[in-house]
Amino acid sequence: MTFSLKPKNLLDQPFVLPCGAIIKNRLIKSAMSDSLADGEGNPTDRQIRLYERWAEGGVGLSIIGEVQIDPKYPETPGNLVLDPQSNGQALRALTSRASVNDAHIWAQLGHAGALAYQPLSQVKGPSALKIGDFECLGMSEQEVSQLPEMYAKAAKIAKDAGFTGVQIHAGHGFLLSQFLSPLFNRRTDLYGGTVEARSRIIVDILHKLRFTLGDRFPIGIKINSSDQLDGGLTSQEALEVIRILDQTSVDLIEISGGSYFPGAKASSDAASNGPYFVDFAMNARNMTKIPLVVTGGFKTCEQVLKALSAKCADFVGLGRAFILEPELARDWTKGIETQADFPTFKSPPSGGVTAWYTMALSEIANDREREVELDLSMAIQAYEDRDKRRVDRWRAKFQ
Template identity: 55%
Template sequence: MSLDAAPLFTPLELPCGVVLPNRLAKAAMSDSLGDGIGNPTTAQMRLYERWAEGGVALSIIGEVQGHPNFAEKPGNLVLTEDANLDAFRKLAQRGAGDATQLWLQLGHAGAMTHPPIGTPKGPSALYLPGLKCDALSGGEIAMLPDMFAKTARLARDLGFGGVEIHAAHGFLLSQFLSPLFNKRTDAYGGPITNRMRLLFEVIDAVRGAVGPSFPVGVKVNSTDQLEGGLRTEDSLAVVAALDGTSVDLIDISGGTYFPGAVSASDATGSGAYFLDFAASARGKTRVPLMVTGGFKTRAQAIEAVVSGKADVVGLARSLVLDPDLPRRWQPAGFAQQGDITLPRFDAPPEGGITAWYTMRLTALGEDHEGYNIDLPAAVTAYNDRDAERTGRWRVRFNT
């Protein structure tokens, strides 16, 4: 295969008419850099500014909530009319330099809501070790599309480049898609055509709120990677149905943050995780595809685009280790030029690797180069910060 990096740096026009200057994106991660009451911080602004300076075409801010009662962590952002809108405007401005598109990922943790700061509720009641939630009522479900739409409209008005609707990784819209979480017997449960109903209502409401020229993406799972969860054939049915909507980008990932489950991002494989699914999805839709997960080398990214399996390559932990990676990948040369070697951790505790990368994100946002902290210290710092922010969140939002 040619090692010419040019395909990675070819512009891509989205269906809405917005043009991405290249094919490399910073995929959504829960950066946990909110101020503990839902607003952006200076460190968060600097973090996304660094990724823009590093040359990504698209950067997506993970888990921006439309309601404080269903957050994944107390470092999440909460974008409502009574948020610090000036701070959000500054984030939109600083993270969109050098032609980078900065999008907000619209989230709702559902059953995965962090209990100290919210009320876990999902499609169905669950009473499992480490995971307990009540079922959403029909009335509560009916209010969700408008909630997502209001957040999307605010994002547009504040200067963000687009939004991504989060329907992956075990959060609320993903829970509705998965038969493991969704045991409903009404119009939102049963066959996949019913289980995808809420997602499509949200898409319609968001598009109606932002208009035809504002990018709207959707992140979906190829698989939940859980026994009894979302199957590949059902995921492909969702992709095929998305082809009939106004979405501009389908972001393919996988895995679920189910207590005790192994995260896809903690896998030790050498290649991209979801390209085989993307190849099947390509035959189901004309919507541009972004594939996120497991890309560690420039050669892998080139192959994904040249093969036609992906239009956009989503990078996450590689960009935590080197925010300038896209610029390093531009020149012609060996496939190893600028490639990243991810650190290995012996017997990490559950959530430990996520904690280490999250604290490194903090270091990037504070311009602390040469970050070098061991895993136990990172876990302690991560948990201590969450505990402090939990107190502020509960006071601010009365949760």
């Protein structure tokens, strides 16, 4: 079954970012934590193949999630790291193969902050905090002021390695998201208080990146529409962040939502079955001229076309759909109505669905299309065991 020419053209239409870079279509493989690096912050053959497959499959842009700017605060020991010890040859192999078929490949620059992997980190957030069993230290003003330079150094390594852009991760409860959140950010200095003050470090980072990377290199940012967490960033505050970002030189704003902080409400728990953030994106569209991506809960081509036709966003980001069907972008832009077969999980344990999809990435990376075992407890165990095996390698290199 094929779509009519008009919606096909809508998906396949190139887009020119403010910096002048051209993304060939409107389908973005949003950042996910693939956890496929080698335990020393370097790409593996499987990780390289994974992003090559998505490029061959027709995406306009793939974003590699959780590329760390500081090995002291990783999300997992399977993250990539961009620092002077990085394996430049392996990074260039990754970017070369992930950019075939005119695809963009961007690095999502991250710092897990208070949600860093605890076996490897003395976790720190914007403020010292203790909520139930959760506890973290607070960053000094000097540590905060060093962040723009740290992000800029990592971004320069990314550019030199062949990444065609970078995205600043300010969503999902990690460090820059923590600065935006009144739950995590209880500072009384210039980095805390009002939404504008809580956004200050992000604006400083964006300014430093633009100065370092030049006017023609794409810079994006991912933010939450809300934290979906009591005391966290609200939707109204997030719109104020959009207004602040509109005054920067950022090229692309990706809208998502939620947090990995314990107790945060998952988007999939909402009354809607997805997409989850289209209404917020429509409101954000009225706040900024900067191109927008809306991500979260898109499962069908019809949903994507509806969002693009409504002009609430210029791109749609997909994650799990591209795990289930790596060639989905190629099919949809050609008018082929391929449907991803989303599995159904009954009463999934906490973290189980995310672990299942993360482990399923390995099947794509190995060019195996067989069905993955649906036992979520086994997926969680396999995911945790894989991280534990990498801890010693990470410590040996970085600590």
